[in-house]
Amino acid sequence: MNANAAVTNDYDAERVWRDFPILRREVHGRPLVFLDSAASSQRPASVVAAVERYETYSHANVHRGVYQLSQEATELFEGARERVRRFLNAPDVNEVIFVRGTTEAINLVAQSYARPRLQPGDEILLTALEHHANIVPWQLLAEQTGAVIKVVPMDRRGVIEVDAVSAQLNERTRIVACAHVSNALGTVLPVREIVQRAHARGAVVLVDGAQAVPHQRVDLKALDCDFYAFSAHKMYGPTGIGVLVGRESLLESMPPWQGGGDMILTVTFEKTTYNALPFKFEAGTPNISGAVGMAAAIDYIDSLGIDNIHAHEQRLLAIATGKLQRVPGLTIIGTAPQKASVISFTLDGIHPHDLGTILDAEGVAVRTGHHCAMPVMEFFNVPATARASFACYSRESDIDALIAALGKAREVFG
Numbered sequence: 001m002n003a004n005a006a007v008t009n010d011y012d013a014e015r016v017w018r019d020f021p022i023l024r025r026e027v028h029g030r031p032l033v034f035l036d037s038a039a040s041s042q043r044p045a046s047v048v049a050a051v052e053r054y055e056t057y058s059h060a061n062v063h064r065g066v067y068q069l070s071q072e073a074t075e076l077f078e079g080a081r082e083r084v085r086r087f088l089n090a091p092d093v094n095e096v097i098f099v100r101g102t103t104e105a106i107n108l109v110a111q112s113y114a115r116p117r118l119q120p121g122d123e124i125l126l127t128a129l130e131h132h133a134n135i136v137p138w139q140l141l142a143e144q145t146g147a148v149i150k151v152v153p154m155d156r157r158g159v160i161e162v163d164a165v166s167a168q169l170n171e172r173t174r175i176v177a178c179a180h181v182s183n184a185l186g187t188v189l190p191v192r193e194i195v196q197r198a199h200a201r202g203a204v205v206l207v208d209g210a211q212a213v214p215h216q217r218v219d220l221k222a223l224d225c226d227f228y229a230f231s232a233h234k235m236y237g238p239t240g241i242g243v244l245v246g247r248e249s250l251l252e253s254m255p256p257w258q259g260g261g262d263m264i265l266t267v268t269f270e271k272t273t274y275n276a277l278p279f280k281f282e283a284g285t286p287n288i289s290g291a292v293g294m295a296a297a298i299d300y301i302d303s304l305g306i307d308n309i310h311a312h313e314q315r316l317l318a319i320a321t322g323k324l325q326r327v328p329g330l331t332i333i334g335t336a337p338q339k340a341s342v343i344s345f346t347l348d349g350i351h352p353h354d355l356g357t358i359l360d361a362e363g364v365a366v367r368t369g370h371h372c373a374m375p376v377m378e379f380f381n382v383p384a385t386a387r388a389s390f391a392c393y394s395r396e397s398d399i400d401a402l403i404a405a406l407g408k409a410r411e412v413f414g
């Protein structure tokens with residue numbers, strides 16, 4: 001399997017599965033069936049090895065030392081930045097800011113881009129299916145500035161129509177912040193069209209790509225959004241690192257987000273001058289091993305081919321949807337025609353948390369709860385859902401294990 005190859009039909013999920021050592025372990029004396037990749041994916045051995053190699057042989061602080069080790073670490077760190085740029089076809093490496101994750105990226109944009117600009121009555125446009133990470137930073141901002149939050153509604157399938165976005169855009173809309181893919185429902189949003197409509201009204205667009213980057217090709221030049229945020233740990237990389245890609249002209253105009261080392265050029269007690277992009281937004285010692293792991297994760301994705309991963313996951317999504325629909329009493333929440341490999345569901349008579357516990361006893365790890373999307377739960381009038389999500393290493397047999405475990409749950413509660 002190859003990065004740039006056209007979609008192939010010879011995707012070998014068993015081989016891919018074997019690249020992930022953790023998947024070989026057992027839980028409760030049963031083989032682990034990991035179906036919670038939307039929360040955090042597992043890491044292949046190559047990512048674990050890259051991090052270990054760095055920690056064992058190349059660690060030093062970056063950007064500071066003239067000695068060899070520091071230069072090696074700097075090359076690895078800056079190489080990772082270029083790796084991210086190339087993977088997403090971002091225009092310029094200076095637009096790639098390393099942050100802790102999607103959450104921090106969105107907070108950075110809210111506080112550094114939006115806070116100085118927004119006036120009372122200005123509007124921030126969100127959609128009804130956002131993760132809390134793309135709601136709460138804007139609420140904090142609204143409290144700080146007097147700006148108002150507007151929400152684009154979704155339909156009963158969990159679809160956000162472009163026209164529904166347009167209907168909410170007006171001359172007060174300053175920023176549109178929307179998911180690329182919903183973590184709770186799997187809906188893929190028409191982000192290209194949303195960006196076009198928002199730009200036509202003079203609004204800036206932030207796309208929360210946390211659930212998109214691991215599952216589909218993302219081309220930032222084509223997308224043309226102003227900010228794009230995502231996390232490494234959902235794309236086979238480490239926790240504690242993610243990226244904000246921002247339009248250079250906007251980043252240049254923004255004040256630093258945090259102060260400290262690395263983001264400065266000169267400091268006196270009277271005045272500080274700031275470093276150039278991207279360092280202006282990276283105060284303090286960064287997560288160097290995280291960046292190394294993230295680059296290795298991108299190499300791994302490229303070794304399979306993101307289009308092959310997408311095709312594989314879409315196949316699993318179709319199979320799993322078909323099988324789950326045949327489980328008596330099961331309702332799938334989120335039935336958009338364009339979905340990523342996420343299936344939220346409820347089972348009559350069983351609270352999702354109880355369901356999760358029974359499935360766990362069978363070795364099947366699914367997420368249960370509100371998925372950090374309480375407004376979505378409210379919309380569908382459910383307290384919580386169970387959610388199965390697939391990744392490059394998921395296999396058809398994992399779906400069968402889920403279906404069998406659901407059968408057990410129905411017996412227990414039957």
Ligand SMILES: Cc1ncc(COP(=O)(O)O)c(C=O)c1O
Pocket residue numbers: 038039100101102103104131133134179181182183208210211231242372
């Ligand atoms: C759509 C979406 N946005 C944002 C986040 C937050 O990501 P992180 O916790 O890595 O900052 C998540 C994580 O679940 C997500 O699924």
